[in-house]
Amino acid sequence: MDTIELEKRHATGVVPQRELAIVRGDGAVLWDDHGNEYIDCMSGHGVAIIGHNNPYVAEAICQQARQLISLSGSFYNDQRAKAMAKLAEIAPEGLSRVFLSNSGAEAVEAAIKFARMATGKPGIIATMRGFHGRTMGALSATWEKKYRQPFEPLVPEFSHVAYDNLNALQEAINDKTAAVLIEVVQGEGGVRPASPEYLKGLQALCQERGVLLILDEVQTGFGRTGKMFACNHYDLTPDILCLGKAIGGGVPMGATLIGPRVQNILPMSHGSTFGGNPLAAAASLAAIRYIEDHDLPRQAAEKGQHFMERLRQISSPKIREIRGLGLMVGVELRSKAAPYLAALMQERVLALPAGRTVLRFLPPLVISIEQLDRAAEAVERVLQADLDSAQSDEE
Numbered sequence: 353m354d355t356i357e358l359e360k361r362h363a364t365g366v367v368p369q370r371e372l373a374i375v376r377g378d379g380a381v382l383w384d385d386h387g388n389e390y391i392d393c394m395s396g397h398g399v400a401i402i403g404h405n406n407p408y409v410a411e412a413i414c415q416q417a418r419q420l421i422s423l424s425g426s427f428y429n430d431q432r433a434k435a436m437a438k439l440a441e442i443a444p445e446g447l448s449r450v451f452l453s454n455s456g457a458e459a460v461e462a463a464i465k466f467a468r469m470a471t472g473k474p475g476i477i478a479t480m481r482g483f484h485g486r487t488m489g490a491l492s493a494t495w496e497k498k499y500r501q502p503f504e505p506l507v508p509e510f511s512h513v514a515y516d517n518l519n520a521l522q523e524a525i526n527d528k529t530a531a532v533l534i535e536v537v538q539g540e541g542g543v544r545p546a547s548p549e550y551l552k553g554l555q556a557l558c559q560e561r562g563v564l565l566i567l568d569e570v571q572t573g574f575g576r577t578g579k580m581f582a583c584n585h586y587d588l589t590p591d592i593l594c595l596g597k598a599i600g601g602g603v604p605m606g607a608t609l610i611g612p613r614v615q616n617i618l619p620m621s622h623g624s625t626f627g628g629n630p631l632a633a634a635a636s637l638a639a640i641r642y643i644e645d646h647d648l649p650r651q652a653a654e655k656g657q658h659f660m661e662r663l664r665q666i667s668s669p670k671i672r673e674i675r676g677l678g679l680m681v682g683v684e685l686r687s688k689a690a691p692y693l694a695a696l697m698q699e700r701v702l703a704l705p706a707g708r709t710v711l712r713f714l715p716p717l718v719i720s721i722e723q724l725d726r727a728a729e730a731v732e733r734v735l736q737a738d739l740d741s742a743q744s745d746e747e
């Protein structure tokens with residue numbers, strides 16, 4: 353039985369899948385089980401920032417696997433200590449305490465719990481079109497109805513306000529509010545960067561009203577937007593920073609960093625068996641070293657600008673808007689994105705949806721200009737076809 357049939361037989365069906373079995377990767381290229389080559393503009397939903405088969409991370413994993421793979425948080429560990437120190441060093445100043453976990457959703461769960469514990473208040477204000485994960489707490493902050501509705505009732509005291517709208521936020525904050533939780537660039541919600549005025553006003557408003565600011569940089573972190581963290585573009589310092597995806601160089605990991613306004617974190621109030629395991633910590637250290645050695649944030653800024661300029665040369669009535677920050681790029685169409693994503697796959701380019709109408713490009717930051725040009729040419733070709741009535745599995 354081939355891979356696709358075998359996986360289909362045992363999968364729950366909860367994750368829609370493309371008819372493609374990927375078995376190998378290198379840099380920004382993936383290969384299927386028939387040896388066909390694809391340009392990867394997904395990086396596994398934003399994980400593989402440093403490229404597939406990265407030599408730093410492969411070497412670190414092998415070395416650490418021979419030394420010590422797992423260790424509970426009850427003991428100190430050299431790799432964990434170094435990884436925490438490194439995260440605190442590269443994060444905005446003051447975010448010096450780190451809780452390590454295994455995913456973006458877990459990073460957000462910890463943030464919600466820490467915010468409630470530190471303030472003694474229950475309220476979390478998130479934003480329309482925001483995405484923060486699918487566990488019950490993170491899901492309560494996520495906006496999209498189709499993710500939320502089957503699981504209601506969700507966690508109480510969560511509300512959603514319009515994104516990029518300071519007045520809406522100002523009105524929503526009340527004496528039950530613990531924190532405001534936002535993405536600096538909304539990813540799943542359609543690749544929507546917030547305005548600099550909003551982000552600047554946001555921090556001042558949170559401080560003035562005595563609520564905590566939680567930034568979810570699970571998708572935007574580690575160079576994706578052209579700076580190490582998207583908040584660096586705006587000199588924004590949150591009270592809590594949620595990290596995931598690229599943090600472990602491909603190994604599952606999440607992190608929640610907290611600043612000086614987050615106090616009263618009680619012992620035993622939170623935990624995670626695998627959180628801060630030496631293997632993930634070693635992989636993370638290697639991944640961050642690679643990002644720094646190769647100045648990937650700068651590469652993302654330059655390549656992102658080139659890619660967006662190239663996409664803007666496409667003259668198609670199907671394009672509503674092209675937007676993004678660094679190598680986080682969205683092409684909003686006037687119709688559904690799914691048939692065009694399927695056509696791109698036929699062109700051997702893998703890209704993502706973001707909402708119903710946006711083609712989202714999150715390539716590894718090591719992608720070459722030539723590969724980006726090939727991806728843009730493929731976009732141009734698929735937009736010439738009339739696919740508006742075509743069906744696709746990912747809708």
Ligand SMILES: Cc1ncc(COP(=O)(O)O)c(C=O)c1O
Nearest residue numbers: 455456457483484485539570571
């Ligand atoms: C902004 C943001 N937060 C949280 C998450 C959840 O991360 P994970 O899927 O690792 O739980 C995601 C995943 O796409 C995300 O984009």
